[in-house]
Amino acid sequence: MKRWFSILVLLLLVVFTLTACGNETATTEAPTAAPTKAPTEEPTKEAPDVDFAVMPGGFLEKALTGEYAGTTVTVDGAMEGNDPDGVKFDRGVAAFEEATGIDVNYIGNKEFEATISVRVDAGDAPDIADFPQPGKVTQYVQKGVVVDVTSWMSEEWLSQQYNQSWRDMATINGVEAGVFHRFNGKSLVWYPKDDWEAAGYAIPTTWDELMALNQQIADDGDTPWCIGIESGAATGWAATDWTEEMMLRTTSLENYDAWVAGTLPFDSPEVKNAIETWSALWFNDDYVFGGRSSIVSTYFGDSPAPMFEEPPKCWMHKQGNFITGFFPEGAKAGVDYGFFYFPPVDEAYGKPFLVAGDVMVMFNDRPEVKALMEYFTVPQSASGFLEGGGALAAHQTATPDMYGMDMERGIAELVAKATSFRFDGSDLMPGEVGAGSFWEQISSYVAGSIDLDTAVKEIDASWPRP
Amino acid sequence: MSGTTRKRFGKFVVNFSLFLLILIWTVPTLGILVSSFRHRDAIATSGWWNVLPHREWQPVREIDPKAEGFDPDSVMEIEGATGTFEEFREGIESPDGKHRITWIGNKRIGRVEVQEQVWTVDWNFSLDNYKQVWGGQDFEFTKADGTVEIVPGDDMSRAFLNSLAVAIPSTVIPILIAAFAAYGFAWMRFPGRRGMFTMIVALLAIPLQIALVPILRDYKTLELNGTFLAIWLAHTGFGLSLATYLLYNFISGLPREMLESAFIDGASHFTVFTWLILPLSVPALASFAIFQFLWVWNDYLVALVFLGGNPEFELVTQRMAAIVGARGQDWHLLTAGAFISMALPLLVFFLLQRFFVRGLLAGSIKG
Amino acid sequence: MDFLSKFRERSQTPMVRLLSLIARVLFAVAIPAIAFYVLYLGFLFLRDSEASRGTIALVAIVWGVGGVAILFWIFNSFVERMPAAWTARLQPFVFVGPAIAILTWYLTLPALRTFWISCFDRNGPPAGLSFVEQISSNSFVGLDNYVAVFTERLMLEAFRNNIMWVVFGSTLSVAFGLVFAVLADRSSYEKIAKSLIFLPMAISFVGASIIWNFIYEYRPAGQPQVGLLNSIVASFGGVPRAWPQWVEIIPWNNLFLIVIVIWLQAGFAMVLFSAALKGIPEELIEAGRIDGANEIQIFFNIMIPYIQGTIITVWTTIIIFTLKIFDVVWVMTGGQFGTHVIATQFYRQSFTAGNKGFGSAIAIVLLITVIPVMIYNLRQFGKQEAF
Structure with missing residues (x-):
């Protein structure tokens, strides 16, 4: 017992001494925090030279004078702070931190969907959240916890920075819930460039040319397409992308928007026709590597691999520009692979482009948070992605010379040439559908366990009705 | 067959059938162990058994x-x-x-x-995966003028230290509290005993996700959020029902006569608990310690919610989630990652395994 | 102590007794107060300190572990200083109190709150209203969510699958765990054997999913198979397929996921059984041998009855674990292809769909499903006699 007691006393002593040290450091910290308030006394200071545009009369302008220096803004998101995208994000905001003295604390993680919901419910929302699926913002807008960006950003500024489509995509229930930061182009077809040229295939620009090419490649003994939609819990999302591409290519934009909003049911002839259009290609075993049965079970990231064998076993793969991260090590853009625009089906609907991207949503109304939101409206805020690859700037003020890589620049040019563009519909639909039944039912349909009529009826039934 | 040959034969049957079972159990792990030394493209295009x-x-x-x-x-x-x-x-x-x-x-x-x-044989091994996981990946940025800048990543030592600081108290605290409670339920009589025990069994079934919102709200009021104490208490709360339940089973199974004689000698409950029950329960305490340590070590969600918001506190699991990339493009690194993050729990298992010894109890009954 | 008791005997006047009582109470209150203060200082240090990571980690460990031990010791000495009748009455609460308090805070209250939310629609109870106003608001739906839980197609599928999980998952985990424990105990390489069986437990779920991807991985026929199972199947001329996604055999494709959990959990069962087996007195087994029993008879007639309590406990734990099963299903299939379980539905409804009421109702139903297990355990508990 005695020995125990002496150990306890020792333990207490250690804790005591360390606490004392701790308190000391804490008290010495205090004065350094105080002067941050001081600059408010001096009215206007010369703003430093920055290489990004600043909204006149906004909070960023004030922040540049050092008014909010020493404050911290927390940003949550779906990428880990230490993964490549997290590092690219940090790089983008570095210029802001340096110019304003505001610290941007990125705390994102892979369980974003759950943690953001928990944080908001517990009243501990991050200042800003980076949502990869704007559809998920709806529940927070309904709760009234999201700050409308038009409440302080001028109409003029927003329409100068963004194409109207981007602003429409960020508007939920009449609230402009956030500003877009970066995006991925989806209407892209990847092909093995050097072998393609050696084989003498031509890049198709119309649907008829594409179908002729399919048959030609099949006649030559190969399967034209590599398709895989397996993705763990998210299996099926790649098939929803194809559905959206076809919706844009076989019917009007009004119908697309109505479909995304839930007023045009999946069970309508337009949507069924869109799904059947890609089904004709997918379910033809001569056209898909491994045949229909392998589509559901092939991991989307592994699916383009046969395209890189020497010689290729398949020749085309449709996917967003992030897919290059999955290509084999050492595959060179412009040599081993290239991309072209996924051709339109019906010329009447122009050259639509499907995109998906990240929207920045503000939860806490503080001046330094607003300053960062304003910064997100300029393309320099995405510079990490523009220089490191993987995403494009959503701003119409972004110029080709901001991109470090030819490929991203090329995609940006393709997007600029598009006659219209729309956001990934499944990402805009309510979670039950866009991240639930749509994936699930379309996977079952591709797997062949249910027919199309059953699938679309199930999806319609799952749509949440108030 | 004579007695000794039969015994020897029995031993052989035991050893051989155990060997077969272990082989089946180990092959999946062997698969990624081998894969962790292979190149990314080799992993994706050929089976790991091609090294044979x-x-x-x-x-x-x-x-x-x-x-x-x-x-x-x-x-x-x-x-x-x-x-x-x-x-x-x-x-x-x-x-x-x-x-x-x-x-x-x-x-x-x-x-x-x-x-x-x-x-x-396909013997093209490398340590690249391990280097990238432990040392961090390098990131490349091409500026508009074509210059390339390389940003090196952090290594994992900080994450390891953080995970230890989270896992050790989160293992010991619930065990201590649970051992007291288990003794109370097993050898003390008090009103509400049944009701409380029912509660403990029922709580086993609760998905911990339901507790995240209210606890986070309480933490915010108490300004506990983002501290070590917050995460220890959370793991204690979520692990306590199982700990109490398992330890109760063991402690209630101790021979009644032994405790009786101690009480006759005038010992108090506290003395009996600290000097008799705790030492006797070492195998049970050690086995639960292993599990709790594992769960805490491999936890991702609880740490995100209660420790999240502070990049300083990055844990091993968060690092593992980060290395596979935003869309999982570097999943092959998990082969090496799984082994690096497994090293410590295995060490704990080896250290605690020596407590699983026969005769602790048998000896004490005689004495 | 000796001095105190003598003092007590001599001074029997009420005044002195009162004073001594007050002194004892003061003493009893002061010690916990000081202890709490010390622990609070330690907490402040940990919360605000800028010291190096190593120091903080070390202090954290000492403070956390030592603090809890001190608290127990102090509370106990407080109670033991009380009159004997009070000691007997209060001491049990010193032992079980902290556990009950923490569990109430962390699980019981959240569970009650969840039940409350489950009576509301997708947005949960409207904030800022009184109890009566909440009940009379439009968002209050009573038990409608529960009706939905028991009628929705995906929920019924989840119930069916969870039954499979409980039946196959828990039984086989326990059986394998027992076989491993007994064999390892009798083998010549016990430690290595146990470590290898335990190995899967040490791997995180993400790691485990990668491991099993290497088993189930599918490549179209004709391509070199990367998955072990498909490679074996293909070498025997079979058709390679993605096993957990094999829709033609729903619901049996769930077995491919259940195997993963058996692989993980057998180590858990083995460790606990092994600890219990070590408790069987060697004399008992020797006596059995002398009576001419063979090893199999010893296993069934001596070992199993002796560790029966542990078997029930382990079984209960694994049954509850399989009822709550989430990670494996979520990572491998996300519940698609007929593999939904209750917990994946709970997660989808609560977080993906943001349907608070429905998600909460599922969590409560999960709680209800353990009632049979609970009753059984209580019966066992009732047989236990206390002092």
Whole structure:
């Protein structure tokens, strides 16, 4: 017992001494925090030279004078702070931190969907959240916890920075819930460039040319397409992308928007026709590597691999520009692979482009948070992605010379040439559908366990009705 | 059979059948152990068992079908073998049976290979995966003017230290509290005993996700959020019902006579607990310690919610989630990652395994 | 102590007794107060300190572990200083109190809150209203969510699958765990054997999913198979397929996921059984041998009855674990292809769909499903006699 007691006393002593040290450091910290308030006394200071545009009369302008220096803004998101995208994000905001003295604390993680919901419910929302699926913002807008960006950003500024489509995509229930930061182009077809040229295939620009090419490649003994939609819990999302591409290519934009909003049911002839259009290609075993049965079970990231064998076993793969991260090590853009625009089906609907991207949503109304939101409206805020690859700037003020890589620049040019563009519909639909039944039912349909009529009826039934 | 041969035979049967079972149990892990030393492209294109000697078709000669004037749309004769394009794509054995003639690629840019079956091993090992996981990945940025900048990543030592600081108290605290409670339930009589025990069993079934919102709200009021104490208490709360339940089973199974004699000697409950029950329960405490340590070590969600918001506190699991990339493009790194993050729990298992010894109890009954 | 008791005997006047009582109470209150203060200082240090990571980690460990031990010791000495009748009455609460308090805070209250939310629609109870106003608001739906839980197609599928999980998952985990424990105990390489069986437990779920991807990985026929199972199947001329996604055999494709959990959990069962087996007195087994029993008879007639309590406990734990099963299903299939379980539905409804009421109702139903297990355990508990 005695020995125990002496150990306890020792333990207490250690804790005591360390606490004392701790308190000391804490008290010495205090004065350094105080002067941050001081600059408010001096009215206007010369703003430093920055290489990004600043909204006149906004909070960023004030922040540049050092008014909010020493404050911290927390940003949550779906990428880990230490993964490549997290590092690219940090790089983008570095210029802001340096110019304003505001610290941007990125705390994102892979369980974003759950943690953001928990944080908001517990009243501990991050200042800003980076949502990869704007559809998920709806529940927070309904709760009234999201700050409308038009409440302080001028109409003029927003329409100068963004194409109207981007602003429409960020508007939920009449609230402009956030500003877009970066995006991925989806209407892209990847092909093995050097072998393609050696084989003498031509890049198709119309649907008829594409179908002729399919048959030609099949006649030559190969399967034209590599398709895989397996993705763990998210299996099926790649098939929803194809559905959206076809919706844009076989019917009007009004119908697309109505479909995304839930007023045009999946069970309508337009949507069924869109799904059947890609089904004709997918379910033809001569056209898909491994045949229909392998589509559901092939991991989307592994699916383009046969395209890189020497010689290729398949020749085309449709996917967003992030897919290059999955290509084999050492595959060179412009040599081993290239991309072209996924051709339109019906010329009447122009050259639509499907995109998906990240929207920045503000939860806490503080001046330094607003300053960062304003910064997100300029393309320099995405510079990490523009220089490191993987995403494009959503701003119409972004110029080709901001991109470090030819490929991203090329995609940006393709997007600029598009006659219209729309956001990934499944990402805009309510979670039950866009991240639930749509994936699930379309996977079952591709797997062949249910027919199309059953699938679309199930999806319609799952749509949440108030 | 004599007694000793039968015994020896019995021992052999035990050893052999255990060996077979262990083999089945270990093969999946062996798979990623081998894969963790292979290159990314090798992992994606061939099975890990190719490191074992196996027979493979390898080309000895290549033929350019265009130069030879083969017409792939008709029946062809190549190197003595005859068949259609489709048959040659599958591979046709030459008449002498030594070679296989295979058409690689399509009709336009294909080639014909004469192949031979040879024994081979795929021993192209590297430590790259481990280097990237432990040392952090480098990130490349190409500026608009074409200059390339390389940003090195952090190594994992900080994450390891953080995980330890989270895991050790989160293991010991619930065990201590649970051991007291288990003793209370097993050997003390008090009102509400049944009700409380029912509650503990019922709570086993609760998905911890439901507790995140209210607890986070309480933490915010108490300004506990983002501290070590917050996460220890959370793991204690979520692990306590199982700990109490398991330890109750063990402590209530101790022989009644032993406790009785201690009480007759005038010992108090506290003394009996600290000097008799705790030492006797070491195997049970050690086994639960292992599990709790594992759960805490491998936890991701609880740490995100209660420790999240502070990049300083990055844990091993968060690092693992980060290395696979935003879309999982670097999943092959998890092969090495799984082994690095497993090292410590295994060490704990080895350290605690020596407590699983026979006779602790048997000895004390006699005495 | 000796001095105190003598003092007590001599001074029997009420005044002195009162004073001594007050002194004892003061003493009893002061010690916990000081202890709490010390612990609070330690907490402040940990919360605000800028010291190096190593120091903080070390202090954290000492403070956390030592603090809890001190608290127990102090509370106990407080109670033991009380009159004997009070000691007997209060001491049990010193032992079980902290556990009950923490569990109430962390699980019981959240569970009650969840039940409350489950009576509301997708947005949960409207904030800022009184109890009566909440009940009379439009968002209050009573038990409608529960009706939905028991009628929705995907929920019924989840119930069916969870039954499979409980039946196959828990039984086989326990059986394998027992076989491993007994064999390892009798083998000549016990430590290595146990470590290898335990190995899967040490791997995180993400790691485990990668491991099993290497088993189930599918490549179209004709391509070199990367998955072990498909490679074996293909070498025997079978059709390679993605096993957990094999829709033609729903619901049996769930077995491919259940195997993963058996692989993980057998180590858990083995460790606990092994600890219990070590408790069987060697004399008992020797006596059995002398009576001419063979090893199999010893296993069934001596070992199993002796560790019966542990078997029930382990079984209960694994049954509850399989009822709550989430990670494996979520990572491998996300519940698609007929593999939904209750917990994946709970997660989808609560977080993906943001349907608070429905998600909460599922969590409560999960709680209800353990009632049979609970009753059984209580019966066992009732047989236990206390002092």
